[in-house]
Amino acid sequence: MKKLPLMLAYAALSICAAFAQPAPKPIYYTVSFLNAAHHEAEITLTIPKAPTGIIDLRMSRSSPGRYATHEFGKNVYNVKAFDPDGTPLLINQVEGDHYEIAEHGEAVKVSYTLFANWTDGTYASVDASHAHLNMPAVFLFINNLGQEKREIRVEFNDLDKYGWKVASQLKHEGVNVYSAPNFQYLMDSPTELSAYKTSSWEVANPDGKKQKINLTIHSADDQSTIDAFGKMVQKVTLEEQAVFGELPAYDYGQYTFLEDIYPSNSGDGMEHRNSTCIVDASEKVAGNEIGLLGTFSHEFFHAWNVERIRPKTLEPFNFTHANISNELWFAEGFTQYYGELILTRAGFYTSDEYTRVVGGLVNAILNTPGAAKYSAVEMSRKAVFTDAGVSIDPNNYLNNFTSYYTYGGAIALALDLKLRSDFNLTLDDYMRAVWLERGKKMKPYTVADLQDELAKLTKDAKFATDFFKRFVNGTDKNDYNALLVKAGLIMRKAQPGKAWIGLSSASIRGRSGQVQATGSTGLTLIGNSLMGSPIYNAGIDAGDVILTADGKKITDPASFNQVINNKKPGDKVQVTYRNRAGDHEATITLTENPAFEIITFEKAGMQPNAAQLAFRNNWLSSKIK
Template sequence: MKKQFLVGALTLAMVGAFAQAPQKPISYSISFPNAQHHEAEVAMTISPAPGGPLVLHMSRSSAGRYATHEFGKNVYNVKATDSNGRALIIKQIAGDVYQIANHGNAVKVSYTLYANWTDGTYAGIDQSHAHLNMPAVFMWLAGAEKRPIRFEFQDLQKYNWKVATQLKHEEANIYSAPNMQYMMDSPTELSDFKETHWNVTNSDGKKERINLTVHSNDDQGTIDNLGQMVQKVVQEEKAVFGELPTYDYGEYTFLDDVYPNNAGDGMEHRNSTCIVDAADKVAGNEIGLLSTFAHEYFHSWNVKRIRPKSLEPFDFTHANMSNELWFAEGFTQYYGELLLVRAGFHDVNEYGATLSGLVNSVLITPGAMKYPATEMSRKSVFTDAGVAIDPTNYQNNFTTYYYYGGAIALALDLRLRSEFNLTLDDYMRSVWLSRGRVMKPYTVADLQTDLGAITKSPKFAADFFDKYINGIEKNDYEALLAKAGLVLRKRAPGRPWIGLPPDFTGGRAAILRGVGAGYPIVISPVKNTPVYKAGLDAGDVIVKADGKDVTDAASVNAVFADKKPGDKVTIIYNNRSGQHTTTLLVEESPALEIVTFEKTGLSLSANQKAFRGAWLSSKVK
């Protein structure tokens, strides 16, 4: 606690001391003499340096990520010198915080960065590329958040690299950012990527350039083809809002990195998005990759400009909690998939499978049945790529706000269409004009007000928010989907189901297998499943089922393959307290699926056909 207080006090002191200093750039230089071992050398020059102690941070969180990630763990060899190269005393006062108490007018801080995780949160360096998420790479000076930033990227010719970024290109290998927030929001890819681009004429007649850069094992023709596909998605998204955002410097850039050992991710930014695919190449995988493109590009309106007040400004020193992620991420999840249908990349049958995931998330998961969307949003500080060694019980107390919010968006879209002759597009456009375009951060109450305004029914808006967003009631999805000629039904009626948790072969499973023969349960079962009701839990090792020896998930499932819902099966299992016997009652899975009327043999009425067409057809004029 004392250390935290000291850092806070020094930071406040620095704000006051720096207020009178000239706003000259803080400069960074990054080089890669040891790229084959995933290291970079970073130098940060502060000139002029403000008076008083300097407090330098490595970030603990990253724009677009809501949990903490402790980027300071991969920084070492931290040194400080003055303008003459003389060593200064730099003291590590917290895991990710350094202090220089005594210094002159200019200070240079240098350190080694280790980076070997290519995704949207961390950084990855090897001889093929430097994939840089800025909070994971660059220290920053407390109190200097408004100073402009200058970057110099070294070794580009050595590795035959180019620069893809939303940073402003000044000259040669020099780039800039107007302030720290923009810098942190500017992922940068240094590699021999391939590129294609096109112009989009905005509603005001101005043209904005969209760049697609892809670092992958593909030829230029493949990238050009992917660009044409992404261009269709961009046009459909523009049609939702009626216009593109005004991108800084007139450009938006997709940064795509494709390689099998990538972590896989998508991360939105103000004028770019970082997309990381764990595939061998783009060719043959285009349709599968488009989902991330559609989702992340929608964020250039929803999140980066239609901005939750709880995330403004973003704090890089701790987790950033928000009540609004059901809208920021969930509504984006809904649109990302819907727009692929409108753009012609998926048909209604494929879309039904997507909608099934959304509806199941709110109707049958324990988290959604017990907790509102706002509370699930707040859990992002633990669940948004958060890392934990100890087991969690998220399967019973958390439903992802991506799907929870996506299901709410689906219901609201269908209700607006059927009850008000409006669409969710109309609502999103209204929120864009009142909040996003003018960069006026919103709260949950603001979103309710906007819904009341567009429907001209504050009562409907209040009821919807009270029940489905702040409360845990669920919309009537069966009736709503029927309006578009879609059937919500049981996925596996009459088939046996026991709700066995996923099978894992490493970690705790290996430890539990060492306890003795049998099938170990590694993850706690979901509540209300037959396995849970039978009293089985993580740490138990099933040795017999229905009198048969079992050794793995397949042998357990084989026992139940010919059972029927209502059958009772005796289970013998071991745990630390000894051997136990329980009775498991076989049930029918609660999982649902959404299929077309046509697939079930039902006739599609003219009204249903028109409703479906208005919902799923292209809006590009």
């Protein structure tokens, strides 16, 4: 070893000493359930080496997998702060979800009560049967710079009292203590405390490495039902593994489905890095297996697409405000497409059943005002308002928003069929290429990156540029009829010759019984009328009360529908209606229902040729080798 000059040696020793400094002790939470019957949890946050200056404490306003804001701070109260010896500290509530501690010692403890009574993928719920914990809805966190990198440990108390076990992607450290390497990981780790049942299996990657997948279900089912359902879920996971060629490398070698089933639940599915939270409002699994599988298929696909194939706009995820993204048409929309396609490949849908799914995608992109006016990228950016966003005032989403789930799903459908017919490639090939170049390397992407990957795969930059310019960044629509014919599928009007006014049953309600004492009758529009529909073109909209149609008194939906059902496209209906501006008359010119349906040649009484059958089979058949 070469001798160092004296001053350089001292400097080197100083650097070594700096690196040798022990990492600060973990931030520590304890969660207790002294009043679970009334949906409360008592939480303490211990900061062993508190940041100097003002400690900035916050509740999250957003949650992984959710893009709109949610005011989690409203359910936190009795917030107090102490020194380690129990001496109270002054804690100032700056905003509803924001607290500050200005004067404190080296260690600080904060305690508070959490109210939790909403079981879904975004919020939290506590009762005597379980504690369903989505972490952003549970934990007050330190927002000071640098604190997000500290290890975090969480202790769950009272498990024996309620007979609960812990299901989580957090690392088990012993007894009832679990850890996260940093703040982002904690917030991405939903946890279920309950007497759940488990079914587990091992899956091997092509390199021979085995990983474990756990199905945990809190429901009224017996173990045999859970085991049987586990075999169904396993078929889905294997089909998705076949798309990408491998499973991701899960932390600690495990992936966990956290499912809670109970009639009062709010149905939801929420993806996370090594787990997914699935909530359903059914009575139990038994008898509802196929209906449940769609959520499992969608959320497990996210283990690749979103959790690792990650939009740059979501990195890092910000918990203090909404996270706007340009890429949800791909992150959610392509996942939506595969979620249903996988069920077909796994044998849970027939071809005829799958055509109904395809019909939904086609109608979403061809028959909604939002898709006609705005691009998939623009619709993705609307997620900050529409992704379970909470508001009490009316909106015009019917006419200015098409879900990026179905919008993106329709784009995925078209791209898959184009790749198959024009390039002898598939969307599986594209997803695998994006996985290997982006997801596996954890390189976040932009829309332009996705275009580049398509150009490389097809070796046709002109095609990729045109596809993204027209169908992703623009509002052009693919020729779905021409694409679907290649698979022996027909796209046709769902109700040819059927008169259509542009109202659904959800848009109207009868008023006669509601305000009968005042003598008021009629049918009230409770939602906006659909842009371009006959009733919209007649100037009738939300809040208007239809009184008569063709001289007949209208008292309920049935009496109005009876008038319309006796008409044909092109017929006119004379209506009188009332609003705050007074009584009015209007002429509504009916049109043909614009909705499409997709059916197989066979169902239409036609015989597909060998090429069409081969195309369909290659598209919809199992990919498990």
